[in-house]
Amino acid sequence: MQMIKAAVCHAYGEPLVIEQIQLAAPGMGEVEVTLDAVSICHSDISYWEGKFGGSLPAVYGHEAAGRITAVGAGVPGFAMGDDVVVTLIRACGSCPNCGSGKPTICATPVDPTAGPLKTADGGKLSQAMCCGAFAEKVVVDQSQIVKIPADMSKDCAALISCGVITGVGAVVNAAQVRAGQDVVVIGAGGVGLNAIQGARIAGARRIVAVDMMADKLEIAKEFGATDGVLASDPKPWRAAIKAMGGKADAVIVTVGAIPAYDSAPRYLAMGGKIVMVGMPAAGTTAQYEPIIMSNSGQQIVGSKMGDVVIKRDIPWMVDLYQQGRLKLDELISGRWTLEQVNEAIADTKTGAAKRNVIVF
Numbered sequence: 001m002q003m004i005k006a007a008v009c010h011a012y013g014e015p016l017v018i019e020q021i022q023l024a025a026p027g028m029g030e031v032e033v034t035l036d037a038v039s040i041c042h043s044d045i046s047y048w049e050g051k052f053g054g055s056l057p058a059v060y061g062h063e064a065a066g067r068i069t070a071v072g073a074g075v076p077g078f079a080m081g082d083d084v085v086v087t088l089i090r091a092c093g094s095c096p097n098c099g100s101g102k103p104t105i106c107a108t109p110v111d112p113t114a115g116p117l118k119t120a121d122g123g124k125l126s127q128a129m130c131c132g133a134f135a136e137k138v139v140v141d142q143s144q145i146v147k148i149p150a151d152m153s154k155d156c157a158a159l160i161s162c163g164v165i166t167g168v169g170a171v172v173n174a175a176q177v178r179a180g181q182d183v184v185v186i187g188a189g190g191v192g193l194n195a196i197q198g199a200r201i202a203g204a205r206r207i208v209a210v211d212m213m214a215d216k217l218e219i220a221k222e223f224g225a226t227d228g229v230l231a232s233d234p235k236p237w238r239a240a241i242k243a244m245g246g247k248a249d250a251v252i253v254t255v256g257a258i259p260a261y262d263s264a265p266r267y268l269a270m271g272g273k274i275v276m277v278g279m280p281a282a283g284t285t286a287q288y289e290p291i292i293m294s295n296s297g298q299q300i301v302g303s304k305m306g307d308v309v310i311k312r313d314i315p316w317m318v319d320l321y322q323q324g325r326l327k328l329d330e331l332i333s334g335r336w337t338l339e340q341v342n343e344a345i346a347d348t349k350t351g352a353a354k355r356n357v358i359v360f
């Protein structure tokens with residue numbers, strides 16, 4: 001047991017408190033990672049606002065990178081000093097979903113309050129999303145980490161572990177876009193920009209970004225969008241269809257706003273696929289016309305974390321980054337200290353930021 005500094009949520013929506021907490025040594029199958037960087041994701045903010053539930057007090061943060069500083073028993077393939085990314089994708093490896101090659105939907109529940117974290121006085125402390133990475137160190141399951149090159153900057157590496165794999169994976173794994181197809185990406189935020197560059201990497205012909213903000217459409221073009229359409233247009237699909245010269249083979253919805261889900265089929269070609277990636281508030285519902293889907297042979301699928309297999313997909317994304325074919329540096333809009341976490345969250349909430357990263 002050791003004491004580390006962490007940003008703790010004691011009440012939903014109240015500023016996180018920087019305090020000392022207890023971190024247990026890694027157990028069977030676990031490693032301790034001393035963090036160099038953790039980025040702020042909208043899921044962290046939704047948890048902090050209480051939209052996703054979960055017990056308090058809690059430590060959020062789940063897009064992290066660092067170096068292994070302790071290794072528990074039964075961890076083949078990792079050693080002290082390895083540079084790694086830390087993801088929230090904890091997979092038991094033995095449930096039917098893991099056995100089917102779908103670790104992002106592992107069916108084995110994890111009790112976050114029975115994890116490695118405790119408050120300074122030994123009270124319950126939730127390790128949110130199996131990470132608790134708004135802290136100097138994490139102890140996580142070996143299924144959650146992937147080795148990265150020692151010379152890769154950790155702030156860029158941290159981004160890969162959630163927003164990048166979710167966006168790129170939605171296009172490559174979930175939609176299975178192939179060269180020459182047309183893709184619409186609704187929302188040009190952290191995940192949307194990565195869906196756009198996923199479509200570029202997959203060889204899409206036209207990539208249409210749809211967003212409420214004109215400046216985000218300009219950024220989207222830097223990431224590979226061929227066309228941009230303002231979502232404030234009452235019928236934005238018209239301009240998108242005009243740009244593509246037809247309808248889309250894949251529509252990737254990366255936002256939480258329900259109108260985006262309601263309108264997604266408007267962009268879609270016969271035989272096309274809508275991939276739902278965004279996380280609208282629990283309880284909200286969308287509407288669609290079933291006859292169009294059935295008569296047109298269309299699909300609507302949900303994709304969690306880009307349907308990635310992290311030990312397969314993260315190494316090739318890292319390699320594309322090193323070749324200059326996957327943009328990561330350009331995703332970072334600000335760097336902050338752990339003490340500035342509340343300011344960094346406030347900046348992310350404005351919606352203008354790409355990704356804010358806390359560096360240690």
Ligand SMILES: [Zn+2]
Nearest residue numbers: 041043162163
């Ligand atoms: Zn995330």
Ligand SMILES: [Zn+2]
Nearest residue numbers: 092095098106
């Ligand atoms: Zn499992």
